[in-house]
Amino acid sequence: MATRLLLVKADGSVLVHSDGGSYKPLNWMSPPCTLVEGDGTWTVTNKAGEQLIVTIEQVEHDSAHELGVDPGLVKDGVEAHLQKLLAEQIHTLGDGYRLVRREFPTAIGPVDIMCRDAAGGAVAVEIKRRGEIDGVEQLTRYLELLNRDPLLAPVRGVFAAQEIKPQARTLAEDRGITCVVLDYEALRGVDDPSQRLF
Amino acid sequence: MATRLLLVKADGSVLVHSDGGSYKPLNWMSPPCTLVEGDGTWTVTNKAGEQLIVTIEQVEHDSAHELGVDPGLVKDGVEAHLQKLLAEQIHTLGDGYRLVRREFPTAIGPVDIMCRDAAGGAVAVEIKRRGEIDGVEQLTRYLELLNRDPLLAPVRGVFAAQEIKPQARTLAEDRGITCVVLDYEALRGVDDPSQRLF
């Protein structure tokens, strides 16, 4: 038994907040779920039959407010933006680079950017906001597959991110993958539509 | 401008909740951070200098409560439990299996369980609650390393999880890794202390 903040949101979710844990509640139930009040308890049940049971001994405060849905939040600088900007400025990777296409399809998922270097060699680019080992593994899988295609092989790999963790860099370089740290501000700054030819 | 729930927790975090997004706030700032009130705005700044700026036009309700820290929440069935139970009942993997040790150390991190099969061959086990591609990659890295050790090689891999995603299973089996679906209830059921010899 402890003092807690109970929060029922309009989407049906029920949150039990303690005073720690940053934005994460101590416990919760995600929508869709049903809330049954009775005998000092809330019983919250989701579709899978899982239950969150709250015993209420005393109410310090209780109020309800309509929040509405509204525009909400606009994000900037997510991976999709990095991908778009880098595709437009593929020369960031080196002189003579040419874009083949974004979201280049393969059997195991799309490669973020496929391009060719000055010598005409195929280059697969994996883009992350934060470059960690997962991303290197993902690019490695793509490279293994792409290099089986005689029309493409040999395909080099480039791992591009705003920040690359040391361990990810080590793994990438061990595998012959080039690491590139992207400067989002610089990419965005150069992305002036009036300076673009097409 | 919209009606929002502003929540300042004792750990310093500031949460802006809308009526959607389940347990996640529309926007937030994680501790440690500082909150400066002034002129209808809250300016929340973290250590890295990032800012969350909230403009307040009207207050519908305002209250403060001491929540305390308390025991909180006890979890059951996390990976550590699966690992302990499987180590105690290593025969789940097959007759004649013997435990070498849990958290078997390697240069790139500990292998969850190292054991030997009936024929005496080394087996590295990676345990997950939910088996996804990441886990297969992790086990693959361990196997590559372990198989360079002439005292251990050849080392087989077993990928054990309560639930294994099809893509993870395919990747694992392509690499000769055995997939095992763990039944937590069954493992726990057998783990009756009164039935244990030590």
Place this chain on the structure above:
DNA sequence: TTGTTGATTTCGCAA
């Protein structure tokens, strides 16, 4: 409906 990917993950442990 199902699967896959990205995200301001947070938290705990150990080196």
Place this chain on the structure above:
DNA sequence: TTGCGAAGTCAACAA
């Protein structure tokens, strides 16, 4: 302090 692994992710998009 830093790095790494685990977690009840959630939401958007595509097949």
